[in-house]
Amino acid sequence: GAVVSQHPSRVICKSGTSVKIECRSLDFQATTMFWYRQFPKKSLMLMATSNEGSKATYEQGVEKDKFLINHASLTLSTLTVTSAHPEDSSFYICSARASIIPGNEQFFGPGTRLTVL
Amino acid sequence: QQPVQSPQAVILREGEDAVINCSSSKALYSVHWYRQKHGEAPVFLMILLKGGEQKGHEKISASFNEKKQQSSLYLTASQLSYSGTYFCGTEISSNTGKLIFGQGTTLQVKP
Numbered sequence: 001g002a003v004v005s006q007h008p009s010r011v012i013c014k015s016g017t018s019v020k021i022e023c024r025s026l027d028f029q030a031t032t033m034f035w036y037r038q039f040p041k042k043s044l045m046l047m048a049t050s051n052e053g054s055k056a057t058y059e060q061g062v063e064k065d066k067f068l069i070n071h072a073s074l075t076l077s078t079l080t081v082t083s084a085h086p087e088d089s090s091f092y093i094c095s096a097r098a099s100i101i102p103g104n105e106q107f108f109g110p111g112t113r114l115t116v117l
Numbered sequence: 118q119q120p121v122q123s124p125q126a127v128i129l130r131e132g133e134d135a136v137i138n139c140s141s142s143k144a145l146y147s148v149h150w151y152r153q154k155h156g157e158a159p160v161f162l163m164i165l166l167k168g169g170e171q172k173g174h175e176k177i178s179a180s181f182n183e184k185k186q187q188s189s190l191y192l193t194a195s196q197l198s199y200s201g202t203y204f205c206g207t208e209i210s211s212n213t214g215k216l217i218f219g220q221g222t223t224l225q226v227k228p
Contacts, residue, residue, distance in 0.1 A: 106149070
């Protein structure tokens with residue numbers, strides 16, 4: 001299957017700093033990438049949909065100025081958590097979709113665990 | 118809008134069967150099933166598209182009843198490796214790829 005990578009896998013930062021998370025599709029071009037957030041023992045909550053070359057679409061309740069998403073190419077999307085606070089600590093996972101073929105599966109990255117002190 | 122999964126948790130002995138259900142209050146275009154192990158990313162199991170199809174992969178199969186807006190995942194002759202949390206992801210609009218996940222069903226298979 002297709003491979004999606006995320007970097008870093010784990011990050012610890014001080015409150016008030018910004019953190020950038022990269023999501024790359026390694027062997028396919030991703031027309032769409034999705035960013036999810038997952039709290040311990042909870043479900044995956046969709047944060048935003050990222051399309052190459054256009055602005056991301058954010059889900060209700062997700063602050064777009066807080067979580068900046070850039071989809072610079074067909075293989076790279078980045079999520080920047082700006083001015084991070086302890087409540088932003090979570091597991092962030094991206095997924096990538098290869099094409100617009102109906103029913104095409106999403107491939108998930110390994111996730112990034114963010115801890116804000 | 119979040120689909121409801123049942124049961125929330127199940128414990129099995131190796132070789133036993135299990136069924137996990139996923140119900141939505143919205144009309145569905147597709148249902149995606151994933152398994153996630155602790156601390157890892159979800160792993161894709163299968164997709165079911167509108168049309169009431171049923172799919173199978175070895176001892177794991179699934180059905181999709183679009184009229185009832187329900188999908189079920191069937192695990193037969195469970196193995197220890199089946200342990201994990203199972204999520205259904207529902208797609209409401211056609212071809213958006215946007216998935217809304219259920220709360221998850223934790224499956225534990227014991228020797």
